[in-house]
Amino acid sequence: MKHNFGAGPGILPHEVLKQAAEAVVDLNGIGLSLLEISHRSAEFEAVLDEAVKLVKELLEVPEGYSVLFLQGGASTQFAMVPQNLLPSTGKAAYLDSGVWASKALKEAKYFGEVDVIATSKESNYTYIPKDYTIPTDAAYFHITSNNTIYGTQLHEFPKSPIPMVADMSSDIFSRKFNVADFGLIYAGAQKNMGPAGTTLVIVKDEILGKVDRKIPSMYNYQTQIEGGSMYNTPPVFAIYVSMLTLRWLKSKGGVEAIAQENKAKSKALYTEIDRNPLFKPVCAVEDRSDMNVCFVMENPEHEKPFLKLCDERGIVGVKGHRSVGGFRASIYNALPITSVHALIDVMQEFQEKNK
Structure with missing residues (x-):
């Protein structure tokens, strides 16, 4: 998958x-x-x-x-x-x-x-x-x-x-x-x-x-x-x-229902970024997007191996734009929260491998 x-x-x-x-x-x-x-x-x-x-x-x-x-x-x-x-x-x-x-x-x-x-x-x-x-x-x-x-x-x-x-x-x-x-x-x-x-x-x-x-x-x-x-x-x-x-x-219940799902997805992912010492956010906290979650590695040398692990686990499309670098997880309406949890699992797995 x-x-x-x-x-x-x-x-x-x-x-x-x-x-x-x-x-x-x-x-x-x-x-x-x-x-x-x-x-x-x-x-x-x-x-x-x-x-x-x-x-x-x-x-x-x-x-x-x-x-x-x-x-x-x-x-x-x-x-x-x-x-x-x-x-x-x-x-x-x-x-x-x-x-x-x-x-x-x-x-x-x-x-x-x-x-x-x-x-x-x-x-x-x-x-x-x-x-x-x-x-x-x-x-x-x-x-x-x-x-x-x-x-x-x-x-x-x-x-x-x-x-x-x-x-x-x-x-x-x-x-x-x-x-x-x-x-x-x-x-x-x-x-x-x-x-x-x-x-x-x-x-x-x-x-x-x-x-x-x-x-x-x-x-x-x-x-x-x-x-x-x-x-x-x-x-x-x-x-x-x-x-x-x-x-x-x-x-699915219209815009109001999907907005609740979107908030749950972005909250889960930002919580992991803030918790995981290998990653850090790139923008002001109050302006964080619920659609496009951008983050980078504390150690830039970890970028390629993390992307490789993502690919192995079926996580695609997370490479960041060249203007920012790092990673970008776009969590649009159709992306299920299970996919967000799959990305979080990979981030935690990468942390375990790089303690």
Whole structure:
């Protein structure tokens, strides 16, 4: 058995993979593969409708918001957000808490002025910036809710006087939050929702249509809303698997139930990191992520033998990002707590062998 701690594309529920595999051969007994039916067919329209309905139900999306399944990953949203929301003579405010936040603000600079209101870059993003003021004259305020590379997470969202935009790619559906506090939320599917290939966007309708530039159709949220996420051929398979994953999440009790499981998983792993003298954390305690647990060895020479032992015990995907080094255990929704305990067992076994 493999225990998949990969940072993304991340682990998916086994039952979802099984259903998706069956649909690739024959979707719901219609005699055709999911991959060969028309995206305009009644069968796929039912899939898309259910996916949108589940997003609204699981996240309690209020009236006045549109739910889209787009292409291009979260990285395309780095440009689409300012293209649609930032007037050419206006400015946007960004919180720089990691590589992805930095990439997002870099893209925004192509469309207008960017005010980086706080950053933790000087410490290699080991904490979430605090004690900042959100400017009231900016078009929007952009945050990244969870930083996969550095293992930090915003555990409380700021109250913003202007529309707040959030990249939630790595912790969407992992905890409860109030959608009404945000103007726009986007998330690549490949962490907690499905396979790579589609990106969830939840946008407050009233914030759109206020910029003075012409926006190409594919990059215009209003065009995508009018087309029902089908202005062009959508990523059929990725949306179908996302729909199955959302069904699975609902069957487990929804976001509130999975949040309790996620807390139990992260608490168990952080407790072992703090207890085991061979390992140490890399980020501020108050900002530790419940999705991506990053840690290093006290003795760097232990890294390779520990990774070797992990491989022997079926622990995969724990090698840390090159920006931080060490290890990163991504404990997304579909990862069972038994896998976390399996990793803890390997950490304790390694300690016994290196007393």
